[in-house]
Amino acid sequence: MFGLNKKDFGLMVIVAILALAAPFILNPFPEGSAMAQFNAGYPDLMQRLVIFGIFAIGFNILFGLTGYLSFGHAAFLGVGSYAAIWMMKLLTLNVIPAIIVSVIIAGLFSLLVGWISLRRSGIYFSILTLAFAQMSYALAYSVLTPITGGETGLQPKYTDPRILDGALEEGQTPRANLFGLDMNQGFELSLGGWVFTFNAGYYLAAVVMLIAFYLSIRIFRSPFGMMLRAVKSNQQRLNYTGLNSKPYTLAAFVISGMYAGLAGGLLVAMDTQVGAERMFWTASGEVVLMTILGGAGTLIGPVLGAGFIKYMENIVSKINKSVLEQWFAFMPDGIEDLLITLVYPFVGKGWHLTLGLLFMLVVIFLPGGLVEGGQRIGRVFRRRDANADSVESDAAEQRKPAAE
Amino acid sequence: MSFNNPTRRGLLKTGAAASAALTLPTYLRADGHSGFTNAPQGSTVTLGFNVPQSGPYADEGADELRAYELAVEHLNGGGDGGLMNTFSSKALKGNGILGKKVEYVTGDTQTKSDAARASAKSMIEKDGAVMITGGSSSGVAVAVQALCQEAGVIFMAGLTHSNDTTGKDKRANGFRHFFNSYMSGAALAPVLANAYGTDRKAYHLTADYNWGYTTEEAVRSSTEAMGWETVNAVKTPLTQTDFSAYIAPVLQSGADTLVLNHYGGNMVNSLTNAVQFGLRDKQVNGKDFQIVVPLYSRLMAKGAGANVKGIFGSTNWHWSLTDEGSKAFVKSFGEKYGFPPSQAAHTCYVQALLYADAVERAGSFNPCAVVEALEGFEFDGMGNGKTLYRAEDHQCFKDVLVVKGKENPTSEFDLLEIVEITPVEQVTYAPDHPQFAGGSLGTCNPGA
Numbered sequence: 038m039f040g041l042n043k044k045d046f047g048l049m050v051i052v053a054i055l056a057l058a059a060p061f062i063l064n065p066f067p068e069g070s071a072m073a074q075f076n077a078g079y080p081d082l083m084q085r086l087v088i089f090g091i092f093a094i095g096f097n098i099l100f101g102l103t104g105y106l107s108f109g110h111a112a113f114l115g116v117g118s119y120a121a122i123w124m125m126k127l128l129t130l131n132v133i134p135a136i137i138v139s140v141i142i143a144g145l146f147s148l149l150v151g152w153i154s155l156r157r158s159g160i161y162f163s164i165l166t167l168a169f170a171q172m173s174y175a176l177a178y179s180v181l182t183p184i185t186g187g188e189t190g191l192q193p194k195y196t197d198p199r200i201l202d203g204a205l206e207e208g209q210t211p212r213a214n215l216f217g218l219d220m221n222q223g224f225e226l227s228l229g230g231w232v233f234t235f236n237a238g239y240y241l242a243a244v245v246m247l248i249a250f251y252l253s254i255r256i257f258r259s260p261f262g263m264m265l266r267a268v269k270s271n272q273q274r275l276n277y278t279g280l281n282s283k284p285y286t287l288a289a290f291v292i293s294g295m296y297a298g299l300a301g302g303l304l305v306a307m308d309t310q311v312g313a314e315r316m317f318w319t320a321s322g323e324v325v326l327m328t329i330l331g332g333a334g335t336l337i338g339p340v341l342g343a344g345f346i347k348y349m350e351n352i353v354s355k356i357n358k359s360v361l362e363q364w365f366a367f368m369p370d371g372i373e374d375l376l377i378t379l380v381y382p383f384v385g386k387g388w389h390l391t392l393g394l395l396f397m398l399v400v401i402f403l404p405g406g407l408v409e410g411g412q413r414i415g416r417v418f419r420r421r422d423a424n425a426d427s428v429e430s431d432a433a434e435q436r437k438p439a440a441e
Numbered sequence: 442m443s444f445n446n447p448t449r450r451g452l453l454k455t456g457a458a459a460s461a462a463l464t465l466p467t468y469l470r471a472d473g474h475s476g477f478t479n480a481p482q483g484s485t486v487t488l489g490f491n492v493p494q495s496g497p498y499a500d501e502g503a504d505e506l507r508a509y510e511l512a513v514e515h516l517n518g519g520g521d522g523g524l525m526n527t528f529s530s531k532a533l534k535g536n537g538i539l540g541k542k543v544e545y546v547t548g549d550t551q552t553k554s555d556a557a558r559a560s561a562k563s564m565i566e567k568d569g570a571v572m573i574t575g576g577s578s579s580g581v582a583v584a585v586q587a588l589c590q591e592a593g594v595i596f597m598a599g600l601t602h603s604n605d606t607t608g609k610d611k612r613a614n615g616f617r618h619f620f621n622s623y624m625s626g627a628a629l630a631p632v633l634a635n636a637y638g639t640d641r642k643a644y645h646l647t648a649d650y651n652w653g654y655t656t657e658e659a660v661r662s663s664t665e666a667m668g669w670e671t672v673n674a675v676k677t678p679l680t681q682t683d684f685s686a687y688i689a690p691v692l693q694s695g696a697d698t699l700v701l702n703h704y705g706g707n708m709v710n711s712l713t714n715a716v717q718f719g720l721r722d723k724q725v726n727g728k729d730f731q732i733v734v735p736l737y738s739r740l741m742a743k744g745a746g747a748n749v750k751g752i753f754g755s756t757n758w759h760w761s762l763t764d765e766g767s768k769a770f771v772k773s774f775g776e777k778y779g780f781p782p783s784q785a786a787h788t789c790y791v792q793a794l795l796y797a798d799a800v801e802r803a804g805s806f807n808p809c810a811v812v813e814a815l816e817g818f819e820f821d822g823m824g825n826g827k828t829l830y831r832a833e834d835h836q837c838f839k840d841v842l843v844v845k846g847k848e849n850p851t852s853e854f855d856l857l858e859i860v861e862i863t864p865v866e867q868v869t870y871a872p873d874h875p876q877f878a879g880g881s882l883g884t885c886n887p888g889a
Contacts, residue, residue: 081562179649188580188650312554386494
């Protein structure tokens with residue numbers, strides 16, 4: 038169906054169910070219980086999960102398929118965001134033009150960066166992209182302050198012209214909408230102790246993510262995708278056969294740049310604010326982590342990785358000492374203090390440390406990322422199929438040559 | 442089915458799925474809770490403390506969090522009550538806020554506006570925080586303030602010094618107790634004229650971002666009004682760690698005063714470089730060469746060590762003040778943590794108390810009621826003398842301290858001495874002053 042084979046279609050359906058039922062899945066603990074700390078089913082985080090999922094899916098088209106490691110993808114995210122916010126300031130608060138323009142602008146910018154950076158490969162390519170991203174960051178932070186708002190960033194104001202919407206009343210807060218449907222509108226569903234939040238913005242982002250995921254499957258399975266894999270396995274050999282691989286890598290670069298721009302545009306649609314830090318090199322590094330953590334070259338891996346990292350950032354970072362004290366309150370004093378001392382460095386502001394450790398564990402023991410972990414667990418349960426192909430197996434095969 | 446050769450059945454299926462997807466949004470109608478966002482339920486109220494726990498201002502953030510924990514303790518009736526005893530308003534009774542026990546959630550702003558907003562959003566959407574406070578950078582303050590305006594909760598800014606927070610980016614739901622660039626300039630200029638004369642030639646090095654610009658503008662316009670001349674103003678990248686290339690041209694320029702519009706690590710490095718170049722031993726135009734740092738903090742003074750000796754700057758509050766409020770705060774903070782609080786800790790503690798007091802006086806957590814209670818509120822006993830929360834821009838007006846690096850520090854905390862307490866009249870400006878123009882508070886937003 039939809040040009041997908043049976044396995045891919047199955048994967049697509051699973052992702053669709055996960056995305057649409059996220060408010061239930063991410064809120065497994067009843068409100069008010071001690072475990073409610075771990076609930077992630079609130080609009081902002083759900084939106085971030087799918088948006089960074091899109092970002093990582095796009096990055097994976099470049100890195101997973103061609104093996105080109107871009108260290109500057111956050112620049113495209115940032116450029117897309119700035120384009121989107123300017124659309125909201127100048128044209129309309131409807132998110133559709135903002136998202137479309139952000140994709141186009143990010144595509145053009147990535148065409149420029151890719152055209153220059155792709156003259157080199159390997160580490161030189163990575164450094165070039167990193168340089169471009171840091172340059173964009175520095176420009177946005179200071180020199181381009183009139184356009185980017187510098188450190189303060191940009192937000193829509195009621196004083197903005199907005200030619201399609203007409204002026205807002207004095208003092209009204211501009212809100213992003215989709216043909217009148219407010220992005221932060223939603224409703225809550227209480228079932229017993231559980232509270233599930235459904236949010237319009239999230240569902241818009243989720244639908245876009247599903248489309249992006251579908252496109253990425255089509256790219257993976259297309260002759261074009263095959264060519265990109267050929268680049269990854271041996272670009273020199275490809276060149277010797279008389280094929281010019283550059284248009285393919287450049288196309289992949291631009292596509293992944295457009296994905297990043299789409300993610301940037303959606304970020305603005307959900308939360309109407311842009312700051313230059315969005316383009317900082319750590320943000321570029323984060324998407325690399327997401328992709329590798331989830332499983333580079335696999336279809337669903339980057340989405341899992343993005344979800345994992347954003348969850349850590351937003352949930353684990355908020356566990357503070359008083360929360361720990363509540364958890365361990367039932368224990369005798371000495372043991373309680375000991376446990377708190379032991380656990381405290383890994384939560385709250387120490388979430389980076391936990392993430393780093395988990396990342397090391399994944400890279401060492403599951404080189405194929407979380408997807409490989411899932412496959413191993415799956416294999417335990419169906420021994421019979423140990424040698425059968427799974428959905429991601431061909432991607433996992435592809436990964437191996439690069440690891441040599 | 443594939444897109445290349447659609448079948449009738451496939452088309453129907455796709456159509457049905459698509460129309461289901463499109464009708465989905467119509468189910469998403471807010472009913473939510475009545476009145477205002479996150480109306481406290483039950484016997485507790487949740488506040489959100491959003492401070493930098495990692496990144497360049499992590500030290501300030503840690504001190505802010507200490508101050509908030511102390512404030513919560515005092516609000517709930519623990520400890521010695523701290524500033525609640527000296528505060529001119531007696532609405533707070535030490536039984537929480539409106540009888541509800543104060544609980545709090547914390548988050549890490551990472552000094553990035555994105556991260557700060559994500560963290561604030563999770564406090565509002567997940568934890569039900571009715572007020573967000575904290576932060577140690579103006580970019581973050583402006584971003585979170587705008588978010589709180591949209592979401593319909595109160596924002597009590599932490600350490601933010603840029604004019605824009607209560608200038609072009611002011612919001613009805615946001616309040617700032619800390620002073621700003623303009624006040625620094627206005628307070629410093631007379632002291633500088635007194636100490637160094639009125640015919641100085643100044644050379645500015647300015648951190649290349651928003652706060653740097655407003656500070657440079659403020660110091661420039663107030664010193665030029667005193668008769669100083671600005672020879673040159675050079676922007677330095679925020680990430681710069683070695684400023685020697687920027688210091689060398691200063692001497693050739695004929696300037697006899699260097700103004701460092703730098704904060705945090707920037708200032709520590711630029712000042713150290715300037716002193717190492719021997720600027721302070723030089724004579725230019727027949728005058729001793731001087732250096733000025735518009736915004737000082739104890740943590741910065743500590744970083745720059747002996748180099749700060751004798752250098753003028755301004756600060757919001759200092760623990761060595763001897764009024765009743767300051768003494769009470771230093772005492773309870775010192776007893777709990779073992780060292781004196783920084784100005785960041787002070788402003789955050791005061792903000793938390795001011796919010797609680799406003800809720801008590803308004804009799805409601807409704808943001809609009811709180812805004813009304815805070816607007817035009819005059820109070821005393823919080824360590825800064827008589828203070829006014831001006832209704833027009835939600836900026837606190839109070840005395841500003843001009844300080845100088847101490848020549849003979851007696852401890853690692855005793856690095857600054859107070860030169861002058863500039864009275865509030867001298868740092869007050871009109872709400873539509875050009876340095877603050879272009880913004881509008883709008884109307885308070887109580888949310889859903």
